[in-house]
Amino acid sequence: MTVDLERAKAGDERAFATLVEPFRRELQLHCYRLLGSVQDAEDLVQETLLAAWRGLDDFEARAPLRSWLYRIATNRSLNAIRERGRRPATENTMRSSRTRRAVEPSWLEPYPDSALPDPAPGPEARYEQREAIQLSFIVALQQLPAKQRAALVLRDVLGFHTDEAASILETTPQSVKAALQRARTTLDSYTPEREQAPLPDSQTERDLLANFSDAIEAGDTARLLTLLSSDARVTMPPQPGELIGHDAIGVYFDRTAEMRGAPLQVRATRANGQPAFGCYLRSQPWGMFVLTLSGSRVDEITLFADPALPGRFGLPEHLDR
Numbered sequence: 001m002t003v004d005l006e007r008a009k010a011g012d013e014r015a016f017a018t019l020v021e022p023f024r025r026e027l028q029l030h031c032y033r034l035l036g037s038v039q040d041a042e043d044l045v046q047e048t049l050l051a052a053w054r055g056l057d058d059f060e061a062r063a064p065l066r067s068w069l070y071r072i073a074t075n076r077s078l079n080a081i082r083e084r085g086r087r088p089a090t091e092n093t094m095r096s097s098r099t100r101r102a103v104e105p106s107w108l109e110p111y112p113d114s115a116l117p118d119p120a121p122g123p124e125a126r127y128e129q130r131e132a133i134q135l136s137f138i139v140a141l142q143q144l145p146a147k148q149r150a151a152l153v154l155r156d157v158l159g160f161h162t163d164e165a166a167s168i169l170e171t172t173p174q175s176v177k178a179a180l181q182r183a184r185t186t187l188d189s190y191t192p193e194r195e196q197a198p199l200p201d202s203q204t205e206r207d208l209l210a211n212f213s214d215a216i217e218a219g220d221t222a223r224l225l226t227l228l229s230s231d232a233r234v235t236m237p238p239q240p241g242e243l244i245g246h247d248a249i250g251v252y253f254d255r256t257a258e259m260r261g262a263p264l265q266v267r268a269t270r271a272n273g274q275p276a277f278g279c280y281l282r283s284q285p286w287g288m289f290v291l292t293l294s295g296s297r298v299d300e301i302t303l304f305a306d307p308a309l310p311g312r313f314g315l316p317e318h319l320d321r
Contacts, residue, residue: 028041029116031077035081035107036109038110067164108135109304110309113270124159133273144183148180196295197274197295209291219263228249234248266289
C-alpha cells in the first residue's frame with residue numbers, strides 16, 4: 001500500500017482507486033445504516049472519496065486508511081442527518097389498528113443483498129452482520145440521535161475499539177461510551193423479539209416464499225393470512241403507522257386489490273439480508289415487498305410502493321404479458 005499511497009499523493013488517480021476501491025462497498029453500507037437511504041449513501045460515498053482524494057496530503061498513514069475513510073464518511077453522514085432535521089416532517093396518512101412506531105423514516109429504502117460487502121466486523125462487534133442489516137434494525141437506528149447512532153454502528157456493528165471510534169467521531173472515549181450506553185438502551189426498546197428465521201434458501205424458507213408468492217399472484221388474501229404470524233404487521237414507508245393483526249391486514253389487501261383491479265405479479269430477490277419480491281402491476285413495475293420471517297411464518301411485510309425499485313435490484317424493467 002505504501003507504493004500506491006506515494007503514487008496517489010503524487011497525483012496518480014489509478015493508484016488512489018487501487019487504495020480505496022476495497023472499502024467502497026463497506027463505506028456505502030455504513031452510510032446506509034446511518035441514513036436509511038441507498039441513494040443518499042451512494043452520493044455520500046462519492047463525496048467521501050472525492051474529499052479523500054483532495055485531502056490525501058493530510059493523511060499521514062499513522063492511522064489505518066480504513067479508519068481515515070470512515071472518519072470522512074461518518075462526518076459527511078452526520079452533516080446529512082443534521083440537514084435532514086431541517087426538513088418538514090412527513091404527515092401520518094396511514095390508518096392502522098394500533099400504532100407502535102411513532103416515526104417511520106420518510107427516506108427508508110431497501111438495500112440489495114447483491115451490494116453487500118463481505119462481512120468483516122472487528123472483534124468488539126456485538127451484532128451479527130445478518131442482524132445488523134435487517135430492516136427492523138435500520139428503522140431502530142433511525143430513532144437514535146445522530147451521534148448515538150454513529151457511536152453504536154462504529155462500536156457494536158463494525159467493531160472499532162472505543163479509541164478508534166472516538167478518533168473517527170472527533171470526540172473523547174468517555175463521550176463515545178456515554179453515547180453508546182444510551183443508544184443500546186434505546187435500541188433494545190425498539191427491537192422486537194422473534195423466533196429465529198429459517199436459514200436462507202432452506203427448504204422451510206423456499207416453501208414459505210413459494211406459498212406467499214402464489215397467494216399474492218392469485219389475489220388470495222385468505223391464503224395469505226394463513227402464512228402470517230398472529231400479530232404480523234405491515235409497514236409502508238414513508239408512512240409512519242403500521243397495520244397489525246390478520247383483520248387489519250386482510251382488509252387492507254382486499255381493499256387495495258379491488259382498487260388496483262388486477263393481481264400483482266412478483267419476482268424473487270433479497271434485500272437487507274431478507275427475502276423480498278419485486279412487484280408488478282399489469283406487467284409494469286409497481287414496488288417491492290420485503291419480508292421478515294419468524295419461525296415458519298411471515299412476521300412482517302414492509303411494502304415499498306416505488307416503481308423504480310425492481311430495476312435497482314436487477315429485476316426486469318417490465319414483464320412480458
